[in-house]
Amino acid sequence: MTTLDDRPLTAAPPADLLRSTLRRHASGVTVITVPGPAGFTATSFTSVSLEPALVSFYLSATASAAPAVRAADAFTVHLLHRDQEALARQFARSGVDRFAGTRWRTGEHGTPVLDGVTAWLTARPVLFQAVGDHLLVVGEVIDAAADGGAPLVHHDGGFGGFAPAAAGSTTP
Template sequence: MSVPTDRAPRATPAPAGDEILRSTLRRHAAGVTVITVPGPAGFTATSFTSVSLEPALVSFCLSLTASTAAAVEDAGHFAAHVLGPQNAALAAGFARSGVDRFTGVDWSPHTEGPPILAGVPAWLVARVTLLRPVGDHLLVVGEVTDGGGNGEPTGLVHFEGAFAAAGPLTQGGG
């Protein structure tokens, strides 16, 4: 494979890969979730995603240096809470470090252990099936065992460093 040599030289050095990743992903609207594990422990995550329908698998990632990493590694189950705009303060609270993230939060323990947060559009519980360090993060995959929620149709997203509401676009241009 040849590389074109007729390009003008760059006036400044190319940004490092981590800078490119941060800059690009700021422009990617990502759903906001709170992941909880027994302890209780939890954190805000935008890395939550589906992996497979058969079996029903979901995943998320967190930094290996996160304060909740040890609790996640020790957990047999986790709960993922899909948030709506009314949960922005909850998302902000679970994103803070150095505090008890459960203070003032209405929750109850699920029979499989993880805390279930009240007042969220949707939640699910999954049994951990894979824990794998990937780069500077821990990849966690789980098989869905239960779910529920209040069904709020508008989602909370993170975009350009802030929380925003996501909902259906109007159909037919208006």
């Protein structure tokens, strides 16, 4: 295998090694929803561009929500609050009604909008790209709201919170 500039790539590490290494990376926890309703927990959410306002996420190409995501005209990303670990776990489960017992409303763009989250944004998909065994979805933001609060963070297989360093701290 080679890169675009024809330099050879070294063999990729086994999936287990990659998974155990990436567990050390702390990530914000989101729930992504699409009309249907369908939704799933994701830690792969990130901003892409400010002008235009673009965001992205990945999901497994074989995920139960993948067909609904591919068919959606819009998606909503919910940034979870520190006390929403149970919600994160519920939307990470397979084979269950992920919306059962969850408080939500249908948003202006037809997507489920969950109650009580730190912030949410709705985007319309502008790119679907197969990348390895995942689907990359890029969307242009069309609506957003933020209520604030401490975020839910995922690290090393568990959930926790985040507290900013004290002002004037020299720790990176």
